[in-house]
Amino acid sequence: MACLLLVLSGCAALEPEVRTVRVEVPVLVPCKMQEVSVPPWAAASLKKSDSLELKVRALLAERRQRIGYERQLETAVDACQ
Numbered sequence: 753m754a755c756l757l758l759v760l761s762g763c764a765a766l767e768p769e770v771r772t773v774r775v776e777v778p779v780l781v782p783c784k785m786q787e788v789s790v791p792p793w794a795a796a797s798l799k800k801s802d803s804l805e806l807k808v809r810a811l812l813a814e815r816r817q818r819i820g821y822e823r824q825l826e827t828a829v830d831a832c833q
Contacts, residue, residue: 783832788824
């Protein structure tokens with residue numbers, strides 16, 4: 753019995769070891785990007801009675817708009833990854 757008390761008192765005299773452990777865990781972070789607004793398309797206001805030249809110009813302008821809009825969308829997606 754005395755031996756048991758001696759062992760227990762020896763454990764109580766030691767200070768607990770304090771260690772700092774760094775654990776790296778990936779955490780999901782919500783993406784905070786402004787919403788990309790859809791531009792007013794150039795060909796949306798075309799009428800059947802408009803001239804062929806006007807229609808072609810509007811479609812070419814809309815193509816450039818679409819390319820710019822897609823770049824904005826790609827930038828927003830890349831910023832969130």
